Amino acid sequence: MRPLLIAAALVAVSCPAAAQRSSKDALARLGIKIVEPMSAKELARTKERIAAELARAGAASFFEDISDANGGRARHRPSGLVCPLGKKDQQILAASADGASCETKGEGAVYRIMVQRAPAGATTESVAAAALAGAQRQPGYAPAGGLTVIARPKPGEGPEHRTLNYVSRVNGRERAYRVQVGLVRGWILTKQRETKAGAQPNLMSDLLGEATFGLSMKQQ
Numbered sequence: 502m503r504p505l506l507i508a509a510a511l512v513a514v515s516c517p518a519a520a521q522r523s524s525k526d527a528l529a530r531l532g533i534k535i536v537e538p539m540s541a542k543e544l545a546r547t548k549e550r551i552a553a554e555l556a557r558a559g560a561a562s563f564f565e566d567i568s569d570a571n572g573g574r575a576r577h578r579p580s581g582l583v584c585p586l587g588k589k590d591q592q593i594l595a596a597s598a599d600g601a602s603c604e605t606k607g608e609g610a611v612y613r614i615m616v617q618r619a620p621a622g623a624t625t626e627s628v629a630a631a632a633l634a635g636a637q638r639q640p641g642y643a644p645a646g647g648l649t650v651i652a653r654p655k656p657g658e659g660p661e662h663r664t665l666n667y668v669s670r671v672n673g674r675e676r677a678y679r680v681q682v683g684l685v686r687g688w689i690l691t692k693q694r695e696t697k698a699g700a701q702p703n704l705m706s707d708l709l710g711e712a713t714f715g716l717s718m719k720q721q
Contacts, residue, residue, distance in 0.1 A: 538570040547573040547587035554586055560596035577601040580616045580688045581718040611695040616688045616718075628689050629663035632682045641670035645677055660685045660715040668698050675699075679707070685715040 539547065548566055551573055555561040564575040564584070573587025577596065584603035585591055594602040600617035619628070636642055645666045662683025668675055675698035682691045692714065 536572065539572075540570075544568060544570055550588075551575055551586045554592060558593035558596060560593045560601070563596040563598065563601065564593070577616065580618075581686065582614060582616045582688075582690070583717040584614060609696060609700065613691075613693045613695070615691045615693075616685075619684055619687055619689045623684060623689065625661050625663060625683055628682055628684060629665075632663075632680055632691065633665060636665060636667050636669070636678070636680065639669035641668070641675065643668050660690070662690075662714050664711065681710065681714055683715060685718045688718070690715050690718060 547568055551566050551568060552561075555564050555566075555575065563579065564577055567574050567576050567583070568587065572585065573591075574583050575586050575593075576583050579598050580601065582601055582603075584593065584601070585605055586593070586603070588605075590606035592604055594604055594613070596602075600615070602613060602615040605612045645668045660683045662681050665680040665682070666678070667680075668677050670676070677696050677698045677700060679694045680691065681693075682689065684690070692710065
């Protein structure tokens, strides 16, 4: 598949209350969920769960809770990485002054976000090559189809990055991976989605992921 060059903008659309349900159904068919804002009580409980998770992971000194009514989130202070937290299947995997990672499980997929300080002289091409080399070392590695992107946004937009699609074997089972990697403010940012091999790809979700890669870190 030929690489795509993407320049994307996010557009906010308001809908009459009577049309919300049909709009939600239409968006759900595209793989996009509409999340209702949390109440003050729900937000307080979410913050409690995040505090407990940061304590469990020994990450409280490296993360700050930035949750609001739209969702539970914590920011890695050194890098600006934002991790979704506060739900049962969301957790911090690692945290230090030089990097962090977090994970969300749901709907047959595992999502991981990771940052680490970039070495001197690192480029988008060098970190993408390192990501590919790491993928190729996995058991049963094979390149896979999917939306392959070389993203070179306009100045002032999202960071330049590369996207890899491949399959490998985990505990004897074939799994599919979609990996985005790039440089953001001196950090290597990696976003990974793991699914069952052969799962139906969600093009709309993939396009949105390309358009928003690294924006939360860039806007810190």
